Amino acid sequence: METSEKVMIACLLISEGGEEDAVREFISVLEEGISLGERDAVDLHAKLMRRMDGPLPDGPAGAVIRLMKAKRDHDAVRRRYGMAVEGLSKALSILSQPIKGDLSARIMVTRAMSAIGEVREAVGA
Amino acid sequence: MTTKVGNFMNTAKGMALAGVIAATMAAVSGAASASPFGGVAAGVLNPYRQEMARLGDRIVELAEVERRVMAMNEDLEWATQSLMEVTAEVESVIVDDDRITPRQQLRLIADVLSDGLARVRRDAAFRNIKVGPLPRVMEARDSWSSDDLSRLEAKESDLVASIDSYSSENEAALEVIRQVSKKLDHVILAADLKDSDELEAFDVLVEAMDLLPGGEAAAADEPAQP
Numbered sequence: 001m002e003t004s005e006k007v008m009i010a011c012l013l014i015s016e017g018g019e020e021d022a023v024r025e026f027i028s029v030l031e032e033g034i035s036l037g038e039r040d041a042v043d044l045h046a047k048l049m050r051r052m053d054g055p056l057p058d059g060p061a062g063a064v065i066r067l068m069k070a071k072r073d074h075d076a077v078r079r080r081y082g083m084a085v086e087g088l089s090k091a092l093s094i095l096s097q098p099i100k101g102d103l104s105a106r107i108m109v110t111r112a113m114s115a116i117g118e119v120r121e122a123v124g125a
Numbered sequence: 126m127t128t129k130v131g132n133f134m135n136t137a138k139g140m141a142l143a144g145v146i147a148a149t150m151a152a153v154s155g156a157a158s159a160s161p162f163g164g165v166a167a168g169v170l171n172p173y174r175q176e177m178a179r180l181g182d183r184i185v186e187l188a189e190v191e192r193r194v195m196a197m198n199e200d201l202e203w204a205t206q207s208l209m210e211v212t213a214e215v216e217s218v219i220v221d222d223d224r225i226t227p228r229q230q231l232r233l234i235a236d237v238l239s240d241g242l243a244r245v246r247r248d249a250a251f252r253n254i255k256v257g258p259l260p261r262v263m264e265a266r267d268s269w270s271s272d273d274l275s276r277l278e279a280k281e282s283d284l285v286a287s288i289d290s291y292s293s294e295n296e297a298a299l300e301v302i303r304q305v306s307k308k309l310d311h312v313i314l315a316a317d318l319k320d321s322d323e324l325e326a327f328d329v330l331v332e333a334m335d336l337l338p339g340g341e342a343a344a345a346d347e348p349a350q351p
Contacts, residue, residue: 018145022138033129060180063187070194084208105227
C-alpha cells in the first residue's frame with residue numbers, strides 16, 4: 001500500500017470515530033494481507049479507495065484526503081507523460097542514427113514505427 | 126484458513142472498527158462526518174489528532190496546495206494528450222508504399238514527428254504550461270531536404286529541460302504533500318511525535334508552505350497597511 005493510501009484510510013476512519021490504535025492495527029494487517037495476496041484485504045482496500053470518491057469529512061481530515069488524491073492522480077498522469085516522452089525520445093533517437101544503406105533505412109523505419117506503437121500501447125490513448 | 130484482516134476483525138478492536146467501516150461505506154451518498162475528529166472526547170488528543178489539529182491551522186494552505194497540484198495534473202494531461210496526437214499523426218503516415226524509398230519514408234516520419242513536437246512545444250509555451258522534460262525537436266530543418274538523413278541527427282534530440290521544468294512553486298506544493306504524507310504515516314504507524322527527525326520534517330513542511338501565496342513568507346513580503 002502506498003503511504004498516501006494509508007494516510008487517506010486513517011483520516012477517513014478516525015474522522016468517522018474509529019479509535020486510533022484500532023485504525024493503526026487495521027492498516028497494518030490490511031497491508032500485510034495485501035502483500036500476501038489475501039482476497040479479503042485486496043477487496044477491502046479497493047472498497048476503501050472507491051469510498052474516497054464519496055463525500056469527505058470536513059476540516060483537516062478531508063483536506064488531507066483531497067491532497068493525497070491529487071498527489072495520486074499526479075503520480076498516475078506523470079507516469080503516462082513519462083512513458084509518452086520516453087517512447088518519442090526513442091523514436092527520435094532511432095531517426096537520428098546514420099543511414100548506411102537502403103536496408104539500414106528500412107530497419108530504422110520499422111524500429112521507429114515500433115517505438116511509436118509502443119507509446120500508444122503504454123499510454124493507452 | 127483465516128486471513129490477517131479476518132483475524133483482526135474477530136478481536137474486540139476489530140469488531141468496533143468494523144462498525145465504523147460499515148458506517149463509512151454507507152455514507153457514500155450522504156454527508157460525511159461534520160466533525161474532523163469524530164466522536165472523541167474533547168480534550169483528549171492522541172498523536173494523530175494532535176497532528177490534524179496542527180494541520181487544521183494550515184487548512185487554507187492545504188487547499189492552495191491541492192489547487193496547484195490539480196492545475197499541474199491538467200497541464201500534464203494536456204501535454205500527454207498532445208504527445209499522443211503526435212504519435213497518431215506519425216502512425217497515419219503511409220510508409221508501406223513501394224514508390225517511396227526507405228530513406229524518403231524515414232524523412233517523412235521524422236518530418237511529421239518533428240513538426241508535431243514543435244507544435245506541442247509552441248502550444249505549451251503559449252499556454253504557459255510547465256511540464257516535465259519533452260524531447261527536443263530536431264532542428265536544422267533545411268538539412269532535411271538533403272538525402273543524407275544522417276544530417277537529421279538532432280543537436281538537441283536528447284532529453285533536456287527547457288520550457289518544461291517544474292516551477293519552484295510546483296515543487297514546493299509536491300514537497301508539502303510528501304511531508305504531510307510522511308508525517309501522518311509516521312504518526313499512524315508509530316504514534317510518536319517525539320522523534321526529532323520527524324519534527325524537523327514538519328518544519329520543512331511549514332517552510333515549503335510559506336513559499337505559497339498566503340504563507341507567512343508571502344505575507345512578510347507584502348507592504349504594511351497604513
